[in-house]
Amino acid sequence: MLLQWLSEIGADEAVSDTAVNRFHRSKLSGFVSNLGAGREEVLKVGAEKAVLSAKADIVAEDRGSSSALQGSSLSKVSTLGQLRELVDNFEQCALKRTATKTVFSDGNSKADVMLVGEAPGAEEDKAGVPFVGAAGQLLDRMLASIELDRSSVYITNLLFWRPPGNRNPTDEEIAQCLPFVERHVELVKPLLLVLVGGIAAKTLLRRSEGITKLRGQWYEYGSVDTDTAITTTCIFHPAFLLRQPKNKRTAWHDLMAIRERLARLRESRSG
Template sequence: MDSAGLRELLTFYADAGVDESLLESAADRFEETRVEAEKRAARRAPAAQEQKKKAPAAQIQAPPLPSSQRAAIPDDAQAARAREIAKSANTLEELREQLAAFDGCNLKTTAKNTVFSDGNPQAAVMFVGEAPGRDEDLQGLPFVGRSGKLLDRMLAAIGLDRTSVYISNVIPWRPPGNRDPSPLETEICRPFIERHIELVAPKVLVTLGNPSTKLLLNTQTGIMRMRGNWALHRTPGGQEIPTMPTLHPAYLLRNPAHKKLAWHDLLAIKVKLEGAGGASQAGLSPH
């Protein structure tokens, strides 16, 4: 290659970013990096060991966080404490105040409001769902979002509204991101909803969805097998309340074809209320 051609080739290489000449064999850059790293580590090791010997134990271990910065972790002791607190409530207002003051469940630290109840505490029928969602957390009332609007339409279909029913949830605080409450969180909240039902003493109890049905009827059977069949909820004080498990309105929004199943359950609830003498109290017209 003449000098002019060589000059053009070098210019091309320079424009392409080539800044060093080629070797006879390919360089293993990964191996070079590994060897260099081992050399640096070997140089640092003696100094690190010497520093560790000189450092007092207090500097080696990180100091504990102050109690105000520690995450609240629920445990069995909090569930036992909840049972004692709930049992001491003699009225719904006392239970509401005790729940608002209770600090044994970490769900409360991320929720905006304690969602206690809505409706008429003198009603013959009580509905219990699982936990508040975003809208419920913001307003402090159960079933006020999309599922709540559907529940209102379901009630209206059998002549009921929020002045003739009572509504609550197993969990009074919204779980972060609407996640499922953990089994321990549910056990901590269980005494409050059980005492809640005991104080209201409805003639008929309706569990909405799988979680509240399993908890309040003490069963592992799924809602699709439980729904439409009367069962008994036994309160800690020994009351036995006829209970109808049915599908949660949120489930019906996702599966509208199953609304016909919920309709059959609602008709059974209507008949039970009339037979239990709760027709006028529940806002139903007798036959």
């Protein structure tokens, strides 16, 4: 699986007569340090000074009304099981009426890493599991390249139901699902949060920039009811990489940075 991913990003030629462990921490640390020099940005969500687009303003406004409709229900949710039940019983999002299944999550809810994607596709809608189509298979290979798999990560989406025709979700649909997603992150409390794709990144970080500008940087995510900020980064969506394979090298750099940061976070927690 790792060899297949390396081949896909163009790493198909030996450069030395002897094997070199390029995952060794000291080597990787230097690489990430150089990669991030002058670029790392730590932002407390809600405190950044970036001017949000009109679209983001609409999402924020709709989010407030959606939160009000849910009232105190979400604040009383203390387990993922309760959250799942609340999502299953939520009827205000029209997507639920056209979807086959609710796609809630996959993986290990106790994992250090949580991934939030965008919306289920056709295969996910059939299976009721996020990232199971071609993009999901690529995501599995990407995770394997940094020694992670679905038993060591937790995966969900910004939307729980497939938009018809795999279209992009509307502002209203995002606003309806966002309070659930924010509570989802609060309950999982990951050590590292990875936002997969531009829609998830812009929505949860409250930013207007595209994924090309948001990726490769570090943020601190914290929604309204979160006391402790969560280290967060963004990566290209695997579906985008399937359409634009030239970006796989950049994605590889992002994965290496995630691997290094996760190791440091784990060291800090245990130390």
